[in-house]
Amino acid sequence: MGFLLVDRLVEFTPGKAARGVFAPAPEVVAVPSFMVAEAIGQLAGWLAVEKADFRSRPVAGLAHEVWSSGFTAAGKVFDLEATLRSYSNEAIVYEGRATLDGVEVVRVTNCIGPMLPMEDFDDPEAVRRRFIDLRERGEENPLAPDTLDGLSLVIEERERGKRIRALLDVPFSVPFFADHFPRKPVLPATIILDYGLQLACDATREALGREPEARVKETRLRSMKIRQFTPPGTRLELETKVTSASSNQGLLSFSIRRAPQPGARADGEGQGRALGTARAEVILEQAP
């Protein structure tokens, strides 16, 4: 079960642009939008890694906007595109999109990924071989339905229509840590953000007085920033607050903090600065 989401590199213009394919296993009924955004980021990552001659790699940092339509994608293949807007030893700026049957479903704009030494995360030569494989024949290690098993989000506090606070416990061992990353296992920021987006959608439904199963038409996360890595065994506190809600739209803020471990003093690490922040916009389908 892998977390290397680009399954094939279809086109590759070094240092500039790439096209690829993300093909989750057919049994995956619902592909989270942020998993698709992760795939786009990994595609841009290949552009940066190749340009750095496999000596450094980008990690999640900032995104001006991540837009997603409320798509369903069971058994489908995503076509990915990524463009490197700028590259330096310090960071890359990229953008990209994913389409399903030619229709855009996820778009990421002005993403900034800090570049860090490859050796801290993975064996550079193994990454180089993987890159060659992806270009020549692709990989057969699709995203599996049980990829996120072992992670659990527990709602701790709910002020209906105003805010939701939840805890996310990161296990010490889950299979995708083998890919993310072999030498430094950390929870992908996109997974945290996907949980945050779920909370934002729930809070929007509650704020608008809509039923829990009301469908999401589109979402936007703006000014997204991840300040720190989340290692195994971390307890995170996710909180979303409704800024405004009217018609079918909710505007929210979202923050991620390190929460005290069970039994730890309440004034411990959890009271610190947010390790991640974003603003969210959720638009629901019209009520029937």
Add this chain to the structure above:
Amino acid sequence: MSEKAERMSEDHVVTKDEVSAVYPEVAKAIAEALGRDADDIELESRLVGDLNAESIDFLDIVFRLERAFRIKIPRGEIVQDARGDLPEEEFAVKGCLTEVGLARLREYLDEIPLENFRHPMRVSEVPLLFTVETFAKLVVRARRQGAAEKEGQDHGFPPR
């Protein structure tokens, strides 16, 4: 002061009026990047020491300034600019600023109190010195550079 250092200062002097002109937009970008109220930001505020900025925040701030002022700020510009035409090995050795390198930096970052410069000082520690004014000056210089390049292009000269 060495002759090279004197040459560097002539190119990089930024007036208080120039700083004042860009300050409101710079303060706004920094406040937004750090999720703070504009009232929290002052010209002398240290990004790390006073405003708790982290390395990712520096990237965010520079990106916001580039968009707000339609300028290009190369990554690592402050240290590169401070070094100027000084050979790299005269500026820093094994990641530590030399005497000459430190003198260059003090002169370039003249908005920062002298007591804040440590000796020895690692190049990686330089961002700890940055204040809001440092970024305002960065914007002023980038705008000058952009204007100079545009003028050069208008006259058929290649960009510097």
